[in-house]
Amino acid sequence: MSIERKEVGPRMSQIVVHGDTVYLAGVVAHQNAGKSVTEQSREILATIDRYLAQAGTDKAKLLSANIWLTDMATFGEMNAVWTPGWRPATRPRAPPSRPSSPHRNTRSRSWWWRRVEMRAMEPAARSRRQR
Numbered sequence: 001m002s003i004e005r006k007e008v009g010p011r012m013s014q015i016v017v018h019g020d021t022v023y024l025a026g027v028v029a030h031q032n033a034g035k036s037v038t039e040q041s042r043e044i045l046a047t048i049d050r051y052l053a054q055a056g057t058d059k060a061k062l063l064s065a066n067i068w069l070t071d072m073a074t075f076g077e078m079n080a081v082w083t084p085g086w087r088p089a090t091r092p093r094a095p096p097s098r099p100s101s102p103h104r105n106t107r108s109r110s111w112w113w114r115r116v117e118m119r120a121m122e123p124a125a126r127s128r129r130q131r
Contacts, residue, residue: 001019003016015054022057026068026118026119027048027119030043041077041118044118048120059120066118066119066120
């Protein structure tokens, strides 16, 4: 099976396609760093949509998304941004598996201004011939 990497940086790739599965690295807000969980969540979900489009798919096929919050008290604020994308009129099926957990600040000291991180995985929507 081939491995295709996109948005390649010095330490990692933001998008990896392996077989029929797309893996995204953890996505954090950059433009809205230090702002509200709502603003950070909107930016992160837009970035995830953009990455999935680059891989030839979209979040309708999302298998799983992990969400880390620095404070679980902001769960409702993040969920208010996440939930509208899964309204019954716009979704072909139920939302993906999505555990949410508090972030234990195990990263560098620069993490304090990031309140939300998300990582997603889904099957690629491409035929084997397109790889």
